[in-house]
Amino acid sequence: MAAEEAAQWTKCPKCGTMIYRPDLAANLWVCSSCGHHFRMHAFDRIATLVDADFTEIGGDLLPGDPLGWTDKVPYPQKLQRDREKSKLTEGVVCGFASIGGYPVALGVMDFNFRGGTMGTVVGERIAQLFEAARERRLPCVVFTASGGARMEEGMLALMQMAKTTLAVRRFHDAGGYYLSVLTDPTTGGVSASFAFQADVVLAEARAAIGFAGRRVIEQTIRQKLPDNFQTAEFLLEKGAIDMVVERKELKDRLVRLLDYGVGAPLAPPAPTSAETPA
Amino acid sequence: MNVIVEREKGLLELEQRIAELKSQAAAQPVDMSAEIRALEAKYAQIQREVFGAMTPWQRVNMARHPKRPLGSDYIAALDQFDELHGDRHFRDDHAIVGGFAKLAGRRVVAIAQDKGRDTKEKVFRNFGMPGPEGYRKVIRLVKLADHLGLPVVTFVDTSGADPGIGSEERAQAEAIAQSLYELADVRVPVVATIIGEGGSGGALALALADRVLMLEHAVYSVASPEGAAAILWGDAARAEEAASRLRLTSDDLIRFGIVDDVIPEPLGGAHRDPSGIVTRVLGTVDGALDALARLPVDELRDRRYRKFRRIGAPPPR
Numbered sequence: 001m002a003a004e005e006a007a008q009w010t011k012c013p014k015c016g017t018m019i020y021r022p023d024l025a026a027n028l029w030v031c032s033s034c035g036h037h038f039r040m041h042a043f044d045r046i047a048t049l050v051d052a053d054f055t056e057i058g059g060d061l062l063p064g065d066p067l068g069w070t071d072k073v074p075y076p077q078k079l080q081r082d083r084e085k086s087k088l089t090e091g092v093v094c095g096f097a098s099i100g101g102y103p104v105a106l107g108v109m110d111f112n113f114r115g116g117t118m119g120t121v122v123g124e125r126i127a128q129l130f131e132a133a134r135e136r137r138l139p140c141v142v143f144t145a146s147g148g149a150r151m152e153e154g155m156l157a158l159m160q161m162a163k164t165t166l167a168v169r170r171f172h173d174a175g176g177y178y179l180s181v182l183t184d185p186t187t188g189g190v191s192a193s194f195a196f197q198a199d200v201v202l203a204e205a206r207a208a209i210g211f212a213g214r215r216v217i218e219q220t221i222r223q224k225l226p227d228n229f230q231t232a233e234f235l236l237e238k239g240a241i242d243m244v245v246e247r248k249e250l251k252d253r254l255v256r257l258l259d260y261g262v263g264a265p266l267a268p269p270a271p272t273s274a275e276t277p278a
Numbered sequence: 279m280n281v282i283v284e285r286e287k288g289l290l291e292l293e294q295r296i297a298e299l300k301s302q303a304a305a306q307p308v309d310m311s312a313e314i315r316a317l318e319a320k321y322a323q324i325q326r327e328v329f330g331a332m333t334p335w336q337r338v339n340m341a342r343h344p345k346r347p348l349g350s351d352y353i354a355a356l357d358q359f360d361e362l363h364g365d366r367h368f369r370d371d372h373a374i375v376g377g378f379a380k381l382a383g384r385r386v387v388a389i390a391q392d393k394g395r396d397t398k399e400k401v402f403r404n405f406g407m408p409g410p411e412g413y414r415k416v417i418r419l420v421k422l423a424d425h426l427g428l429p430v431v432t433f434v435d436t437s438g439a440d441p442g443i444g445s446e447e448r449a450q451a452e453a454i455a456q457s458l459y460e461l462a463d464v465r466v467p468v469v470a471t472i473i474g475e476g477g478s479g480g481a482l483a484l485a486l487a488d489r490v491l492m493l494e495h496a497v498y499s500v501a502s503p504e505g506a507a508a509i510l511w512g513d514a515a516r517a518e519e520a521a522s523r524l525r526l527t528s529d530d531l532i533r534f535g536i537v538d539d540v541i542p543e544p545l546g547g548a549h550r551d552p553s554g555i556v557t558r559v560l561g562t563v564d565g566a567l568d569a570l571a572r573l574p575v576d577e578l579r580d581r582r583y584r585k586f587r588r589i590g591a592p593p594p595r
Contacts, residue, residue, distance in 0.1 A: 067523065067524075120591075149478070149501070150500075153500075154499070154500050154524045154526070155524075159482075159536055159589040162462075165458040166463075166587060170583065173463060192451040192454035192455050195451070211451040212439075213509070217441050240449040240452055
């Protein structure tokens, strides 16, 4: 009983405050003491955003082992371990839902599955999402969280940058409206492809965002980087993103932004529900 | 130290010995042809042993060989070249050389990454690692090519995009993302050739192309072996091990359908016959452009979409 009770508590990695997990969930996984945004599970994220149902697509696509990769453990074992740990089948969950009455194609990446890295399945699911959004005339909202391309799938992983780009481009050229939300962390091959190809690029407060990893840069230049380097706020100041949003305000902000897209060439009929915020 | 350069040392000694014997033989009445033949046979045997079946790590070192033809060597061999500088925003990135050119009489836009040969040049070219300005120059040139209906020819050789503070401040990720976005639907044919090292997104940003060619001993990798080792095991020194797993050779990539055509190199590598290799590459690029020029624009773009769309896609049911 004591162990179960202890498991209900977690420590904020930022300020060290002990937090009761149900309270944390109720507070959208934001520390009530310091405002630290915990990394969210993809399905928790979806639950905090969508009005009612979420219809997943591409969930049956599962990764193979194209390179026959083994280091400490074979790649298939790493995948199995992450499936158990994360309760996910891969690093992104894609599907259809409505947010504040606006129907959308929604993709949510999850850092818990191989660091959100993009391999063939993440690339394929994202490409299918944009293709489906084009067919169904839906705006696309993608939450990114990724360490970049997945090393264990080698060049096949790198090529997903090209594949996702082609799908985004086709969707966009048809008149589609695309919002990306960069969450902690968004780096490498994901930041250098679909994350930064959106019409509007949002970032969650204090998220780490960049191309090269912080460690790589420090090793290259042999000096310590300032604390705010590669944060959402830093990127906003440099003009690289449109806005930084606190998680609590994120859904309302998304709904407002979705509304600006109702006249896009590729758009569904205006929402009929009265859920549009004041 | 480059492991290929190390292995070449023994061969160079033999080469010199053969040359000496030949000049002695010419100056003396004594018949030394048997001895020369024996040395030449030995030379050929060692050459086959050293270069016949190279490990992935040796291929990486071949791709980084200090005498290997660089991007500028291909540019210099074009019939005509008018360099266009700068990104119109911040500065001219010298890791990328680009402009109008003529290749076998055809007007093209040519873009090359260049690592620099000597120390001074390497610093000038930032070791072939482009910053955001370099990719923004690419975007500008690709738009120009699209506007004028000129095919785009790229030569890829980089260990990766520049990982510096300034590059991050000026949104390296956005620059690469937009370069890919621009190439994705351009109305003119694009032919990319991996001539040395194709390192990660910084290389792909010039290689989302209708035809992707690769020199036999070039490498093309999801990350540089050092970078991959650092990411996987927190230890860049395990680069050789990473190279052995990443499947970065031309044999691997043609098998995966990522590369369309492999251009053979002479035994011992491209630097054994630099002008011959440059000519062969330009000829292959010209042939690829001939084939692509026959396609209607919509067909060209559809094929490009399908080409990358199928990579890593599940087999049809």
